[in-house]
Amino acid sequence: MITADAGRQSFGRGSASGRMLLRGAEILDGTGAAGYSADMRIRDGGIVEIGTRLARSEGEASIDLEGHQLLPTFIDVHSHDDAALFRPHAVDPKLSQGVTTTVVGNCGHGVAPSVGGAGLQEYSVPVLGPLPPQSFSRFTDYLDALDVMPLDIDALALVPHAPLRAHVIGPEARAADSREIQQMAGALDEALRAGAAGLSLGLMYVPGSAADDAELTALAQILARHGKLLVAHIRNEGGGLQASVDELLALGRRTGCPVHISHLKVTGRANFGTMPAIIERLDLARAQGTDVTADVYPYTAGSTTASTLLPSWVTERGTDSLLEVLSTSDLRRRALEEMRHPWSGPLENQYCSAGPGSILLAGFGRPEHAQLEGLVLADIAAAQSQEPAECLADLLLAEGGVLTIVIHQSCPEGLREALSWPFTFIGSDGLPREEGYVHPRLFGAFPKTLSEFARAEKLMAPEEAVRRMSTAPVARFGAGSSGLVVGAPADLQIIDPTAYRDSADYRSPRQETAGLDAVVMRGGRVWPAPEMGRSAGAGRLIRAAQSGRTL
Numbered sequence: 001m002i003t004a005d006a007g008r009q010s011f012g013r014g015s016a017s018g019r020m021l022l023r024g025a026e027i028l029d030g031t032g033a034a035g036y037s038a039d040m041r042i043r044d045g046g047i048v049e050i051g052t053r054l055a056r057s058e059g060e061a062s063i064d065l066e067g068h069q070l071l072p073t074f075i076d077v078h079s080h081d082d083a084a085l086f087r088p089h090a091v092d093p094k095l096s097q098g099v100t101t102t103v104v105g106n107c108g109h110g111v112a113p114s115v116g117g118a119g120l121q122e123y124s125v126p127v128l129g130p131l132p133p134q135s136f137s138r139f140t141d142y143l144d145a146l147d148v149m150p151l152d153i154d155a156l157a158l159v160p161h162a163p164l165r166a167h168v169i170g171p172e173a174r175a176a177d178s179r180e181i182q183q184m185a186g187a188l189d190e191a192l193r194a195g196a197a198g199l200s201l202g203l204m205y206v207p208g209s210a211a212d213d214a215e216l217t218a219l220a221q222i223l224a225r226h227g228k229l230l231v232a233h234i235r236n237e238g239g240g241l242q243a244s245v246d247e248l249l250a251l252g253r254r255t256g257c258p259v260h261i262s263h264l265k266v267t268g269r270a271n272f273g274t275m276p277a278i279i280e281r282l283d284l285a286r287a288q289g290t291d292v293t294a295d296v297y298p299y300t301a302g303s304t305t306a307s308t309l310l311p312s313w314v315t316e317r318g319t320d321s322l323l324e325v326l327s328t329s330d331l332r333r334r335a336l337e338e339m340r341h342p343w344s345g346p347l348e349n350q351y352c353s354a355g356p357g358s359i360l361l362a363g364f365g366r367p368e369h370a371q372l373e374g375l376v377l378a379d380i381a382a383a384q385s386q387e388p389a390e391c392l393a394d395l396l397l398a399e400g401g402v403l404t405i406v407i408h409q410s411c412p413e414g415l416r417e418a419l420s421w422p423f424t425f426i427g428s429d430g431l432p433r434e435e436g437y438v439h440p441r442l443f444g445a446f447p448k449t450l451s452e453f454a455r456a457e458k459l460m461a462p463e464e465a466v467r468r469m470s471t472a473p474v475a476r477f478g479a480g481s482s483g484l485v486v487g488a489p490a491d492l493q494i495i496d497p498t499a500y501r502d503s504a505d506y507r508s509p510r511q512e513t514a515g516l517d518a519v520v521m522r523g524g525r526v527w528p529a530p531e532m533g534r535s536a537g538a539g540r541l542i543r544a545a546q547s548g549r550t551l
Helices: 005-009 122-128 139-147 161-169 180-192 213-226 239-254 275-287 319-326 329-338 350-355 367-372 377-383 387-396 413-420 441-456 461-471 474-477
Strands: 017-026 036-043 046-050 060-065 069-072 074-076 098-105 153-157 198-202 231-235 260-261 292-296 300-306 359-362 403-410 425-427 492-495 516-521 524-527
Touching: 017 122, 036 300, 074 425, 074 441, 074 474, 122 300, 139 153, 139 180, 161 180, 161 198, 180 213, 198 213, 213 231, 213 239, 231 239, 239 260, 239 292, 239 516, 275 292, 275 413, 292 413, 319 329, 319 387, 329 387, 350 403, 359 377, 377 387, 413 441, 425 441, 425 461, 425 474, 441 461, 461 474
Parallel strands: 017 060, 017 069, 074 098, 098 153, 198 231, 231 260, 260 292, 292 425
Antiparallel strands: 017 036, 036 046, 069 492, 300 403, 359 403, 492 516, 516 524
């Protein structure tokens, strides 16, 4: 731990008025350059001097950090904190791993514009958690609400495609006509002008899966005009991975829009070993002028809504149609039979490829189901003397369609190859829930990347890992850490490199980062919470002026 207790107190309650001198730490500044030992002077929330043996000024707290490292704070480029920003302490898992900027709106899920009475909002609850009490008739209203809130961390927003689309045509899984496409394009243009960082597609999810080439091209053209990102949860990450990647690359090539692949991975054992061919495809696209990047979470299990295990027609009207199908005998029989066999269309059948022995269930709301949190579907079904698909259907129906899964299905070598690609960033893809079982990535994605994959496995230098989690996303998304350089805000974390590691795992996922002594935003300590309580308002909404720039 930090040796000067009085010095620790000088970080205060998140204010930007502290004057301090941090002495003797090794600095990994976020640029990718080799770490070096130096002193750092902080004043008025910013870094004003870095050098060796700096003299202490009058009224300045001095903190001895010998044996520690100073890192810039991290940016979670793939979060689902859209609603969590409105809930007290819901983003504490971010702060507990050194993350002070969250990019929301991913996978096409989001809370704005609100779509009342259509079943779509409820469909997103397993991903986003409890929704905010207010509604937002436009995406800009959501931005304005965040702008005046006392946020715990900085937030940058992508426009989520699903509510944007449903606000215009409803949640129906059908192609949009030209008038509807024009309305969507107009709403997107307004949001981008107001500071949204781009558009996020959820092409695996209803209703985004119904978007055709005409719709996607029109939206990508709007993004290209603004120089902002098209971020996509592609249609298929298993047997159809190559075709799904090609679809996104073609959009970028045709429109000049910068594109970004969400949680790049290979799923399904039959597809293991194909990541090198995908990386080769991405490198070729970049060489030919398509501006493409990706994000990765450092785990071989994913997490999403349990309803995605069912055929897409089941959720064509969100939760409303899901519950209708599960409670209608002939429709239910048809859905479960399709779930048990490979699908011929572009979407991936995760239930079939992974199997019920690789699927854990979470997010139960009924008290009688509390003991099922984090258990394997096959085991739950066996204990209840049920066939697994029938068991899942019964649980979904009883829970009103609101359940999440943790599914072990990704290729371990594919994960390492994706992390090794120089144009990947780190995103937790954590589903924020304050209670119950969660995927450990919610608490451990960033320290796991640095401690396991950079330091232990040496997939990249620690300095490079820090760069990709801090300053590199700034150029891509338009906001975040400036690194530990003179003139930058004092957004930093203090770690003990001998103890630093992720503690969260699949057995005990709600474990905080070991060896993380302090997280500081603009000169004020925000983690661990100061003894007098963390000041609300340390964070702020970031409105992106322009992003999508080539790295």
